[in-house]
Amino acid sequence: MILNYIWIAFFVIAFVTGACKLIFIGDMGVFSEMMNATFAAAKSGFEISLGLTGVLSLWLGFMKIGEKGGVVNALSRVASPVFCRLFPDIPKGHPAAGSIFMNIAANMLNLDNAATPLGLKAMKEMQDLNPDKTAASHPMIMFIVLNASGLTLIPVTIMVYRAQMGAANPADIFVPLMITTGIATLAGVIYVCIRQRIKLLDKVLLSVFGGIAALIALVIWLVKSFPQEQVEAYSSLIANGLLLCIIIAFLSAGIRKKINVYDAFIEGAKEGFKTAIMIIPYLIAILVGIAVFRASGAMDFLTGGMAHLATFAGLPTDWIDAFPTALMKPLSGSGARGMMLDAMQTYGADSFTGRLASIFQGSTDTTFYLVAVYYGAVNIKNTRYTVAGALLADLAGVVAAIFVCYLFF
DSSP states (O other), X not given: OHHXXXXXXXXXXXXXHHHHIIIIIOOTTHHHHHHHHHHHHHHHHHHHHHHHHHHXXXXXXXXXXXXXXXXXXXXXXXXXXXXXXXXXXXXXXXXXXXXXXXXXXXXXXXXXXXXXXXXXXXXXXXXXXXXXXXXXXXHHHHHHHHHHTTOOSOXXXXXXXXXXXXXXXXXXXXXHHHHHHHHHHHHHHHHHHHHTTOXXXXXXXXXXXXXXXXXXXXXXXXXXXXXXXXXXXXXXXXXXXHHHHHHHHHHHHHHHTTOOHHHHHHHHHHHHHHHHHHTHHXXXXXXXXXXXXXXXXXXXXXHHHHHHHHHHTTOOOTTGGGHHHHHHTTTOHHHHHHHHHXXXXXXXXXXXXXXXXXXXXXXXXXXXXXIIIIIXXXXXXXXXXXXXXXXXXXXXXXXXXXXXXXXXO
């Protein structure tokens, strides 16, 4: 529903802006530019979707090997001591605990097809423990905020889109994105812990949160200690090395489990092909809406106004052209993806704007979609402070993305 209103708003604002340009400026070609933009965007959306099939099939093939090889279960076991403390109201051994761990682990591996069903299952099991069936419980709020913070170990889809848009090294946003999503997750979780009076000074939580913060600080210190060229080179080396190690780990897990890794790869690759074909109409729709919005001059008006405000406040303005992606992300994943692709098409995948838009896209998740889907599935009416915690994580992710992108690129 939200995307429906956003899509209509693109066309209404574009038409009003175009009419104003025609009346007050005498721009006779504005409507022609808008129509030409729709045709070009439709063609571009189709070509992007078709080009995604190869890379998406490749990664989903490896992901399927990891999934069948027990990597998701292994991550769940590793995370169990932390999550037991973040969800103290869930009894040990309750089915909800297992579903939560599996959902978070699947999200960390970017396994959306596995994460959503597990998330819905977890919500239904938490609802069984909920004393007030119309209001969100403590575990539900923590669960939604964790999902909204977008903690992801392998940003597969972002790298796939960057590869399709011609990035010289699609994985160059891997390390910056890890830092950004880590900060977003810490902000959201700490907020919820404070609201729920969960002991942040617990040894396990303190070691985990402190370890993440220390690692982020160490990376930032190292980045500031080297010239920009070396930073990009080392970041690329680490990112590609980690991804290669992950692929080897997935293959090793599959061999250890004695599964047919080739058949598992083919199964995942088929899912990748189907996914690429399925997104064609959605991608065309959102890209056409953004193209009309941009061609009318509305996008320039929006970013120009923000640039003036930033200049007045004494802030740099390089980040503003990518900011529409950040604004759209809490509302719609498809809309944010379209904004990211538009930024990469307009400014280049390897430009500062293109990279920042990619980091915005991957640093958090679609807050209002998650709230609607997960709470709607169990008929929760009172979401309490869920949205506040999720939006705080979003804000932390946006600020961190801008800072980290300046630091690395």
